[in-house]
Every structure is written in structure tokens, then in C-alpha cells.
Amino acid sequence: MDRYNVDVLIIGAGAIGTAVARELSKFEQTLLVVDRLNDVGGDASKSNSAIVHTGFDAPPGSLESQMVVHSNPMFSGLCSALDIPFKQSGAILVAASDQEDAELQDILKKARENHVFDVEPLSAKEVLDLEPAVTPEVKRGLLVPRESIVDPFLLVVAQAENAAANGMQFLTDCEVVGLTRRRDGFTVESTRGVIRSKYVVNAAGLYTDRVSGFLGIDDFKVHARRGQFHVIDRATPLGISHIILPVPTKITKGKLLAPTVHGNWLIGPTAEELEDKSAHQTTKAGLEEVVASVKRLIPSLDSGSVITQYAGLRPVREPGGYHFRRFDDIPGYLELSGIRSTGLSASLAVAVVAKSMLIEMGMPSDRKPTTTAKREGIPCFRDADTLAREQLIRSDPRYDHVICRCETVTEAEVVQSIHRTPGARDIDGVKRRVRAGLGRCQAGFCGMRIPQIIARELGISLEEVTKKGKGSEILVGVTKMMRMGCHEDH
């Protein structure tokens, strides 16, 4: 078993954990981020609506509201510095009935209470001028210009790569199974060894209750609220460029339609309360519910042009609300719990606050002499023009080999995604970093090529290549294995 000795341990490599990691990576402190999953990216952090909210509809006066409202303006600078796909698409909240129309005033008022002052009322005609595909039943709407879209996985990966470039270490497939406070720090038992750390940050999302529980903190519980989504093919003539939001009801925020930074659209999510924290499956009923709901606002929605579905599990804390906690009797422990639905959007401000709290708790804040605040993404062949493509090919000849037809991804990009830190180690890791395999043919063409490249680059056999970590191998052996094994007596 391995042993690690660090200054700061962050449990959870989702949106919160990696944002905190990036902040802390500027300091001399030795840092380790661990995650029980096979890759960075988190759980809910990678299966969501990919929206960077403004906070216009957050509970006014709450910690959540402050975090979201303060994070939103930080995104364009960060995404520019770290080469993360980000777009200020804007959102239109659509009131399609008189009852919904009556709520708009309150929503506007709430937005102002949340210090989101740039929400504009729209007449029905203005809504339809902006987005002709919206239902002709529209009464009025609200424009929220700074609601934006981002690639959620790349948001996390880019921050992780930047933190790693500044010395941060990552351990995946590392589940925390024990945590005790010692005289001069913490002893953390994990599936990859024992970790000793002076400070521990709990950014474990769905499992924040389990981690705090190890320390005897049992005043809250976390359960899952599943959200199912459909992804709609960008070739569909929907023509929608804004996020389309429904008027929320007492029970639910409702189901939206959002463009993605890659040109597709998402519709969803459902809101299903579940005890099982690994219930990531989609359901027929849930998906049908999503389509029916969004069709109310976008009648031309054709569910025949879906590419894929996914489900994310929101961590729901009870008692609810964002909680950033330190405990007098557990010095060095920082718990970041209750972050839900707006975690991605709030992450940048949360990271700054977490950093400040750690410094208040005594963490030294001497900065490293040199750090980098920039990160270049993997140069993208698809988005380059012919001249740029030729340059890419000159820089790396593997750019001439297109292996993913739908997304025009080349071998060079797949190889680079494997050799980044933290890099892709499996098919899903490649898919999320360079988009190979998540287009409309869902790895129909590249289905064999990606595993071959992974096997080659990692020096493993094809049978050892997995979809998402150990236990998810895609092949079981060689073609002749069953006949050779089973029938000696013929």
C-alpha cells in the first residue's frame, strides 16, 4: 500500500474540488486531490445542463446566491485563460400561460434582490423575434443575458491540468474509507493507500455526508436527485441559440432546452428523489417526461433526432443550502457541503472563499515563485481552417488521420488527450476530452480505433482497455478463446 504525506488533501475532483485545487496550487503547500471515480470530472459536475447561471433565481440572501452571483463574471476570464469552450448565450424565460405570466414580476423582483440587475422583460413579440421556435402561446418572457453555457467536463479538466502544471497531484480510483484527526493532522485511509495531511477539504458532493461522518459529524444527510437529459443532434433544424427556461413551479425548476458549446442541444432535467447514489440509469418514463415538457415551449421539438441520453445525480443535503464549515474541535477540516444544482456555476467563487477560509485556519500562504495561470487546450482540428490544419499536420503528422467522422477528431488529438496530466486512461476519458465517440454515430466509426490507440499509447492489451475504469473492459478475449477452452472432448 502506498503512503502519502501532504499539506492539503482535497476529497473530490469535481467542479468544486478542482476549482479549489487550482486556487491552492499557487501556494507552496503540497497538494493532493483524490476521487473515487476513474477520472477527474466528478459525478454531478459532468452530467448536468452545462449552464453557468447568473443566480437570478437563487434564494435571495443565501450563501448560494452570493457564490453564483460572484462566480458568473469570473468565467469569461478563466475560460479564456484556460482555453475552455464557453459562450454567453443568454437565456429566455418563457411564460406560456396567464398563470405563468403572473409570476414574472416576482421573478424579476427576486433577480434584483439577488443583485442580478440585467434581467429584461420581453413582450411576446420580442420573445418570438429572438427565438421564432418558441410556442406561439407565449405571453411574455424575461431575458437573462449572462446565463451562459460551458463544456462542464473541460471546465474541470482544464483547471485540473492547470493545477497539475503547478505541482498538484491527483489520484483517481481513490475512495476515502476512513478519516481520523490526529494530534498534528489527519490520517486518511483510502483504497489507494494511507494519506497523511495537515488540512482536509471535503468537496465530495454526493458523499460529503459519508466523509464528514468519519469524523463524527452526523448532523446532515445527502441523498440523490436524478436529472435525465436527452442530447439533440445539431443537424436538427431547431435554430435555437438561447437557453429556453420554463417558469419554475413550487416543486420544480422545470425542464429546459439549452444549446451546448458544441452546437447540439440538451433537454431536461427530471427531478427524481433517490436513495441510491449510483442510480445513473435513464428511464423511459423520465425521458418521455422531458420531451413532453419541453415540447410545450418548443412545439417543433422532434424527439426523433436525439443522439444520446444521460442522467446526473444532484447531491441534495438535508438540512439544505450551501454550508462551508470549519469545526473548532476538528482544526484543519473544511467541509463544503450542500452545493447542488448551481455547483458548476458557483465553483469559482467557492474556491476563492475556501482558499480564504483555509488561510484563516492557519494554512500558510507563501506563493510558489513561478506558477502558470494559463493552459492551452488540445489544438482542435475540426475548428481549424485549411491553412491551420496544414500547420497542425506539420506539427504532429497524426493530425492527418481523422478517426472520428462525426466530430472530425484526429489521431493526434486522441493521443494528446492520453498524455495530458491528468490524462485520459479509458474510452470515456478520451470522449470527454476530445469529443471522439460522442457524435451522432456514437463511436460507430471510431469504436475500434479509439481502443487501439489507448492500448498502444498506454502499452496495454486491447482486452485491458476499459470504458470507464477497471471492471468496464470492452472485450473479453480473443475470438477463438471459447472454442479452445471448452470443447476438448470433441
Place this chain on the structure above:
Amino acid sequence: MKTIDCTVAVIGAGPAGLAAAVGARDSGADRVVLIERDESLGGILQQCIHNGFGLHYLGRDLTGPEYAEHFIDEVRSRSITCLTRTMVLNLDRNLSMLAASSGGMIQIQSKAIVLAMGCRERTRGAIALPGHRPAGIMTAGTAQRFINIEGKLPGKSIVVLGSGDIGMIMARRLHLEGVRVLAVVEIMNCVGGLSRNLVQCLHDFDIPLYLRHTVTDIRGTRRLEGVDIAPLDDNDRPDMSRKIPLECDTLLLSVGLIPENELSRQADIELDQATGGPMVDQYFHTSGAGIFAAGNVVQVFDLVDHVTTCGIKAGGSAARFADGEIRHWADDSCPVRPGSEVRCVVPHRLTPGGDGPVEFYLRGDSVMRNVTLLLHNSSDETMFSKKLLAVQPPEMILVSLKSIPQNRGAEYTFELQSGG
């Protein structure tokens, strides 16, 4: 950047492309370039190691690779330039293409182009199959590639969703390799492929076929552990009270083929909603002047022999267009539409001024016995009728019309009627 000028460029070197290249050259095209994204020629045929190819066109019962080799030899003996490991990324209406190949980008300017990119498989996502998303779920074609080309087995116990030909053929293939094939599950009330395959792939090996059933749940978080299947009730909804759990580690999807139309869309070529591929006239000319299309990229064929016939015609037409012998249909052609009980018909248009018989390739919408195939014009006159013993969707209907008035303004409809 390397530039290539040619008379006819063929995109895709599967059976349609190989035939088109041969057809173009034999019709006098000077420089014919055959472009293939894979390392070798032959396209999908190289992984279709089973037999049944060439019964009509060559009078022989060949395997896919044997059929491919025959036409690869035909191509090689005709001074046709073959660009393998080359993917066309851009197609312009002015007949220029941009491709990525080893060594760099290539610009290709042609006088005529034949699209022969074949088709891709419908995915789990496209049919919104619910459940977990573990490893062990793949399309039948991907599994076929793994087993037959790479020599790797995708699983040890398999359920096949979809009883099209590829699904049944893979069921047999896996059974022969010692894999447990638990079931072939089909949502329709009849088998989706040829009867020959029902007998020789499923009956021969007692592989259970569940008609009017579908997969309702997928279990397993990392690797597939099992699926639930359930019969459809009278409202075509799964009857969960009669669901059957099947323990398996692999689910193969054989739920339909869709023409590969990335380039067609890019070049703004008019697509047929029924087939998903470009609309073509009897010369296989698409709505883009100088752009022809043949094979599965137009509509999914069940016999490769017909793909070859269409490919040769399309290549020949492309050569004649490059030579100025035939012109584009522009607004001049007569539409041919699928009517009652006909799902789709190719060609979609008849360009006036043509001579010689025209072959139509149709698919019926349902299983029917003792039918009459009729062709009407817009004045409801019957231009043609033919009695057929039986039709079923998996088997394409071929009909050759010797003479058909190709007058301007005419509109034609094919329909199938019960009763001889």
C-alpha cells in the same frame, strides 16, 4: 497543399464505390480517383466474412471479402488512382473536395463525383434505450469488426436487439465461436431480415427469437450484467408485467442502418425523408449538378449485387456528365413517389430525354401476400402493373420498366395493392 485534378472522383471504396470507379472508367472517364478512409479497399465487405454475395451479379456464392477482391481486381486492372487512409472532409457544390490523408491535406477538383459512403448503424442513443450505460453495449457492426478484423471477442453471453440481417448473422457468428446467444429480440411482429438468415442463423442453432418484444432496462454500472425484455401490448407499449430478465454481458444492437450523409448535408444536397439518403434520378444524379450517389448511401440495399449494378450505372453517368453527354435534372425531372403500402422508392425522379429501361428499387411497408404493384401518373392512369406473390419489408422489390413516358410535368406514384 497537394492538388489532384480528375474526371470522376468516387468517395468510398466499398461495393458501391468499387463499382462506380469501374463504371466510370469503362464509360470513358480519363482520370478516376477512388477515395477510401480505411486502410484497405472493400469497405464493409471485408468484415462480412459470411457468404451469400454475388448470387445474382456473378452467379457465384461468395463471401464478402471474396466479392470485394473480385472488384478490387477490376479496379486495379483499370488504372484507377486509389487513395486509401484518406477522408473527405469538405464537399463543395463546385465539385471540389478537401481531404485529409497521410502526408497532409489534399484538394481534389473533379468534373463529376460519386458519393458511395455507405451507411452507419442506428445507435442506442437514437432509440433512447433506457437504463445504465455500462461497457458491453455496441452495435452489431462494431462487434463484427472486433471479431472478424481484430480477432477479439466482445463478450461471453449475448442478447441481440433487432432481427435484421446483421443481427442474425452476428448471432450465428458468436454462437459458432462458443458464445452463449440468449436471444434475438425484435420489436416488429416479423423477422427483420431475409428468411434464409432466420433459418441458417437462428433455427439451425435453436437461438430463441422474441417477436414484438423490446429491451426495457439495462443493468450493470461498469460492465453489462443483464437486460430486461418485455412484450408489446396492443397499444405498442411494453407490458412490464410480463418482463423477462436475461443475464448477459453483452447487448448487440441491430436496429437499423442510416445512410452516411455528413457530406451530402454539407453540400446541401436534397435528402429523401423516407430513406435518409440523397434524392436521385435514374442516372443516380443528386440535386447537386455533377454529384451522383450509389449504394447504401442512397438507400439501404439487402443484396450487394444490386449495389454493384447501381454503382456501375452511377459511375457511368458521372463519366458521361463529365463529358457533357448528360445534363443535370435541375427543375426538369418528374418526381416518383412512394404511395400506399410502399415505404420508399429509388430513383426518386425521372429526367426526361433518357432512353432505355429504368430499374426501380422499392421497399414495401408491411408483409403482404398476392399483391399487385402499380405505377400511376398524376391523372391516375395506370402506367404499369405487376403481380407479386409476396412482399416483406426486408426484401427489396425490383422492377424494370422498359418504356415510360418521361414528359415534363408528369408525376408518378408506386403503390402496392392486395389481391392479384
Place this chain on the structure above:
Amino acid sequence: MSAEKRHRLLCIVCPESCEMEVVEKDGTFVFPTGICHMGQDYARQEIVDPRRILTTTVKLIGGEVQMLPVRTTQPIPREKLLKAMDQIAGITAEAPVQARDVVIPDVAGSGVALIASRSVDKRGKKTK
């Protein structure tokens, strides 16, 4: 005097795809009405001596591709298919291979040869 045997078959000769129950008694076959003579010939063959062409792959050493597709030259008895697969699992072929090269002269004692279905060059050889 032997007992009657009934065979259920699906005819694959033409798109009609007739389903039939054939009664076999004392070496003669009785067909339901409406079965054409091609269908009867097919049924007889299927009952008396069902044969299939076997197509599969053989592990290939040193070739441009990993697996060599192979086929029997003629149909072999259906009951020998799995025995043939076992025999084939135990062998490998070596590149270069020409299509129609004999891989196994007599597969599973059927008297029928197993031949290569594809020509494969040695790995590393550059061809145009």
C-alpha cells in the same frame, strides 16, 4: 413398417417463404398442397442431409490484418459445424496468403476443404 416423422420447415427459396410440415414415412415425403417443386427439393435436402457453408476466421501470423477470413468450398453437414469450429480454433495461418489457398484440406472429416477468403500481404509490405 416405420413410424411417421413430421418435419417443420421454412422454405428459403423465394420470398414466399412457405412454412410447411412435411410427413416422412417409409422413406417417402408427403408435402402440404401448394409447395412448389423447388420448395420440395429444398425440403428433401434439409431433412435428409442438411448442409451449410461454414465461414469463419483463422488467426493469421505476420499479416497486414490479424484474422484471415476462411470458408468451406462446399456446404458441409450441419452437424459437423461445431466440430469444424473446434478444429479451426486450434490452427493458425501464416502470411502471405492468396485467396483460395487451402487452409485445411479436409475439415472435420467432411471431405470438404477450408480455403482462404481473402488475400493478405505480409505486414510491412507497402502496396498501392
